[in-house]
Amino acid sequence: MEIKNICCIGAGYVGGPTMAVIALKCPHINITVVDANPDRIKAWTGPLDELPIYEPGLLDVVKEARGRNLFFSDDIAGNIEK
Secondary structure, rough: OOOOOOEOOOOOOOHHHHHHHHHHHHOOOEEEEOOHHHHHHHHHOHHHHHHHOOOOOOHHHHHHHHHEEEEEEOOOOHHHOO
């Protein structure tokens, strides 16, 4: 079985950065991070210099992976179905 998609529920301090690193290291897997809080999703999809979480190197990781195979959404049910 080949994993093609990962859906992570929760775009907080664990979900967002962890999935960003997985997306960077596994460019063949589509990663979607979902959260019920649309403001949190907007923060992850907004300007890179305004990411909601600071970790050393995170900005560069998100910059490379976001839009390629790292996505953020508040459509939890729709993305779980994928």
